[in-house]
Amino acid sequence: MKKKIKIARSKSNKKLLKHLFSFLFLICISSIYSQTLDVHKAIKNGNWSNPNTWDKGVPDVSDRVIISNGITVNINNSHDVGEIVVHGVLKVAENNVLDKTLNTRWIHVNSGGLFQIGTSTNRFDKGNFTLTLNGTSPKANHTIPMAGGANMNISGNDGFIMAGGNGRLVFYGQNKLSFTKLSRTAEKNDNSITVANIIDRNHDGNLSSTEDGTLNWEVGDEIVIASSSEDYTEEDVRTITAIELRGVNTRLTLDRPLSYRHYGEIETYAKNFDAKSFNTDRKPIKIDLRAEVALLSRNIKIQGLASQDTDDHFGDRKKLTIDQGKASNGVGGNVMIMPTAGPIEVDGIQLHLMGQSGRLGRYPFHWHVARDRKGDFFKNSSITNSNNRAVVVHTTDNVLVEGIVAHDLHGHAFFTEDGVEEGNRFINNIAFGVHRVHEKESFQGKAFIVDDTDTFHDGGERFRTTAAYWIANAGNEFTGNICAGSQGSGFWFAPPPSPRGLAGYISEYDNYKPKEIALLKFKDNSVHSTVTGFVTLSRRSRNSGDFNQNENFFNHIDPVFENFTVYQTNVGVYPLFSNITHIFKNFKAADVETISYDSDPTLFDGGLFLGLSKGNPYKGKIVGTHFYHGNSIFKDIHIAGFNKGGNSIMFKSISGNRVRPACEVEGLSFENDKSYSNMIVAQRTNHRDTREVYDRDGSLTTGFGGGPGYTFIGNTTWTVDPSLGETPAPNDFRWVVSKQRFGNLQTRHKGNDKKIPDIFLTTPHGVKERFHIGNSDHRRAQLRLGGEYKMEFPNGYNTSNHEMELTFHQWSMPKNTIGVTLRMVDMANIIRPRSSKSNIDLPEFNTLQELRNSKEDGYYKSRKDLYLKLMNRTKGVHEGYIKFVKDEGRNNNNGEDSNPNPNNPKPLKYSLSITTNNSNLSDKSITIHPNPFSNFVNITSLSNNFKIEQISILDITGKNLLDPKEITKTNNIDLSFLSSGIYFVKVDIKTSESSSTETIIKKIVKE
Missing domain, CATH: 2.60.40 (Immunoglobulin-like)
Incomplete structure (x- = not known):
């Protein structure tokens, strides 16, 4: 049962409510809009071209047509008309006229009406039908009559097909496969390609013509061959001129030679292992790198006007005209399904030149605040040369979007809008040519901005907001979808903290939290030829804490992204949600500049990390994982193609604005291609950014003299301690094998760095470094677990001017497993450590040995120095901070600073404790x-x-x-x-x- 929409009213949202009622196209009893067209009504069943069908003869472009209840009108030829209102049935008939057309400003289907082109049992597969929507006034208002005599007012729209008031759309074109893949590589200048007749479309690992369908394209069909490089523009659009069946494959002759090379191989790994790879008991791993070939043309074509195209060619925006910063052209058609529409069945059509540039709610195919639409589907169709996105599911549940080819479009392709959408299924869709929409885009991208999802957190070359799949709610199914070329990202999870847009004013959603919805299903998806393949990042909630530390993502249920493949991208995956572990099960990657930016807890459970594939050209530096500011576990991963020395680094330490120190591995295996010997190659690092790679079972370090429980540590004097049996590497670009573990000491992110005193740290083996300023106004250093470090304040600590908070992290160990001791020189009588969260002093220990043995935070004062014990925190990198307050007399100094005069560059330094030089002597004696x-x-x-x-x-x-x-x-x-x-x-x-x-x-x- 569908729920009624209830609007929460208040003075503060009065204007928004006014806009909302207008935007929902509520029914009005009397018209407030002028109506100038002559009205022609259908009075009997018949063909459009028959004058007897109409009360005033065959209508023309100056007329509005109303097809009354109980009347069926057949489109039997080519017709031009002003506007169409359907209360009865508008039907495209199959006859001897093979190319039928209809040109009109708009079509509105209501009052139980039906716009029908074929049926599920009798498809429209004889000939072609082209519907052109020629309305180009985006601010136009219209009065739509309903069968009962009332009128519906529509404001700010034109060139639409709209279904409401139990109106239905039933379109069934020719039943053709949406896409297949190459079965062999096609070289530049080839004038034919060879494609697979059957691909695994139901993802069960088998090929079946019954279950997966078989290729059935025809001469004259227009197709697109996907890019096989990182550059999404290296695709080819061609027309089939001849077809030759070759067993399980088909050769397609093209109308002109290819402009680019397109790869057509499934590569197999984990059959021939490195001699030092002792984890060889595994099945061969296949990675499908074949370029997709998709069908663009369909025999049912719904289109806008060619004069409204903003592009001369493939998103170049050379025809764009701008008025006050926004596009003034680009007004294509749009299909809208309203909340009161009847069942929607759309299968086998092409939507061409649709969408309206930069205009909210004007997309090629759009369920608009339609709520529960179980049974609706949009399948096996194409959206080509769109001015504004592709398929938008807006505050709508339970629809099926399957087999859609979205090609050459501005902005997101498949888009869930307000964050309340649940139960929708996106199956086997594919997006090509997704053009970036952003104010930073040099090619007039600002003119195409629709809403804040276009401008949100654009990270340049690391990640870009425009996405092939923008997922505002995880409670939807994404299976078998492909991003085959995007100037932005492939898949972006961005659930907002609360409902966006119109959903934010529906009382049913008052307490709804999109971020807290668990992942329904994400399986068998793939992405290539993008800047970034996969991102989880959304706007922050109130009181979310540093880096969303207090957020509840996915209802605290670790999401599993299964059988995900990414290749030929700048960045493969960039998970940025805190408090959960992103699990990539059977993950495969190849030819990616950086496969993983480890930003938040991530587990790669099974799969393939392939640096350079066999068939794709060498492309420069390849990185398996950037140790940015997160942590990753690599479990049962096969590693291959990392054999280019410093140009192919599996584990790379870089700077980050927050740091978890560790990466853990187990069950690794290696291809017999010199990848294993290259594992020791590292990036030059320092005491701030060095990380460790912890080898749980010896599968990584054994061949380098390590074993279970050993680590790779950075080759710096800070980390390498020869007294512990560690041998420095011959150069800075090598890992060092160690049995030590490290944790990250850091100050609070986005604290006032100017208030942090100057600090130097000295390691247990005597290496002294400044506690550096990090990239985001905080300081950090990697400290050996169990070590005792000297912390010096050369200019003292003045509690009137200085502020400092510290925390210590080793995420992979249980909380309070192991820690470090900081000997804070000359601080025994100056500051006292206190929990930032509880504002309670840490416990004070009676002896230094008790502190060292402790499994909890605490401190001890001995002579002039304050000894601070910090135990490891858990996964959250921004938790458990310790602040320092002025000593208020507990130690007989009433909190006097070590530098009471902040202008004195050389503060007094005592050779004795400010309290006592004998730990057994009480200062209260x-x-x-x-x-x-x-x-x-x-x-x-x-x-x-x-x-x-x-x-x-x-x-x-x-x-x-x-x-x-x-x-x-x-x-x-x-x-x-x-x-x-x-x-x-x-x-x-x-x-x-x-x-x-x-x-x-x-x-x-x-x-």
Whole structure:
């Protein structure tokens, strides 16, 4: 049962509601729009060309046609008319006229009417029918009569086919396969191609003409052959001039030679293993790199006007005209399915020159806020040369989009709009020639911008927003879809934090959170010839935290992307959702500049990482995974084609604005092509950006002297410790085999870096580095787990001016498994560590050894230094921060800074602790009173275990100001000669347990 739309009303959204009611084309009782065309009504069943069918004779371009309830009109020839309203049946008949046409401004089907071209049991497969929608006034308003006498007002639209009020569209053209693939490579200048008759269309691993269909194209059909390079423009559109069946393949002769080479092979790996690859018990892996060949032309063609084409050729926008920054032409046709429409069945048509440039809601095929449309489908059709996207499912559920070829279009191709769409099935669709829409695009891309999805987070050459498949809700099925060429991205998951657009004003969705919808199905999809293959990235919610740390993506259910293939792209996958692990099961990649940008937790479970394939030309540097700011696990992956030295690096460390230190591998196997020996090749790194590759089972490091539990670590003096048996590599571009693990120490992302004091870190083996400033105003360093590092503040730590928060991450281990100790020099009496989240001080330990043995965060003060223990956090890289607050007297210094005068470049450095130099001696063993004081002070012993030997009064430079005659006094010490300010009392004592002199220092204040 369909739910009624309820609108949440308030003063704040009054204007939006007004727009909403207009946009939903609500029925009005009386017309407010002028109507100038003469109306011709069909009065009996018959052919369009028969004058007796009409009340006023055969209509022409100056007439509006109304086909009344119970009347069927057959389009039997070529006809021109002003506008068409269908309450009865408008039918395209099959007869001896093989090329029928209809030219009209628009068609509206309502009141139970039917626009029919063929049926499921009797397809329109004899001849051709072309419908041209010639309306080109995008701001036009129209009054549409309904059968009951009421009128429907439509504002801001033209050139449409619209179904509402139980109106139906039933189109069935010739039953032809949407696409196939090459069965052999076609070279540049070839005038024929050889294609497979059957491809695995149901993805069961078998070929069956019954289950998968067989090639049935004809001479005269127009086809497109996909690019086999990273450049999406290297495709070829051709017309078939001859067909020759060759067993399981077919040779297609073309109207002119090919402009580009197109690859046509399925390559097989994991049959011949490297001698050092001990994981060889696996089945051969095939990767399908064949260029797709798709059918563009159909015998039912619905089109806009050629005069509205913005392109001279393939998205060049040379015919575009702009008015106030927006396209003023590009007004093609559009098909809209409204909430009240009857069942929609569309199969075997071509939508050509459709869509309206840069205009919201004006797309080639569009379910508009249609809600539950179970049973509707759009299948086995093509969308060619679109001015604005391809198929849009807008606040609509449960439709089927299958076998659609989208070619040469501006903006997203297959698009879910508001983020509330669920249960829709996108099956075996293919997109070519997806042209980028963005304000940065030099070829007038700004004029084609429709909404914020076009301008959202465009990352240049790393990723681009315009996507072949824009997925605003994971609760939909995507199976067997292909992106075969995009100037932007292939698949982009972008669920918004709350419903976008019109759905945001429907009360049913008040508490709906698109980001929290679990993935329904993503299987057997592929992408090539794009900038980026796959992205998960969306706008942030309120209080989402650093990098969406507090977000709930996919309902906290790790999404599984199964049998995904990516090749010939700049970046293969770029997962950017936090708090979940992206699982790519049976993943395959080849000829990708960077197969994976590891940005958030990612598991590659089975599959193939192929650096350079056998048949595609060498293309420069290839990277398996960029250790950017995430973490990845490679499990049961076969590696091949990484055999070009420094130009083919499987594991590459680079900088990132947040860093998880580790990558883990197990079950790796290697092709016998020298890929294994190339695994040791690395990128030059430093103490900030170095990472580790942890070998769980020895499948990576054994051949290099490692084994289970060993790691590859960066070849820097910071990481490599010869005292632990680690041998530096001969150059910076090699990994070093180690048994050590590392974690990432960093400050808060987007903190005020100017408030962080200058800091130097020294490793346990004596290498000193500055705690560098990172790319995004934070500092980080990779620290050896269990290590003790010295942290120095050369210009002190002034709590009035300085702020610092620290966290430590090793994501792959359970929380609090292992940590590091920071010896913060001269900080024992200056700062105190506190949880940023709870605002509670960390626990203080009694001895340094207790702290070192601890499995929780804490601190210890020994003499002048503060020892801080930080345990590893888990997957979230922006959690568990520790801040530092001013010491407020707990250690007898009332929080005095190590540099109380921020203008003093050389602060006082004590050779003794500001509290005590004996961890067994309590700083509460003496008291100084009064404090603050005016003239005299008293020093009182609170213990019988020690004796005060002498005292000193020091200023902030460390100079002793007390007369030597007074150094043994403890009562009524005259300090009247001092000016107002801060001083220190140094008390030397002897205990009954030791003959050595112990010291306590306390701060006093002269009023």
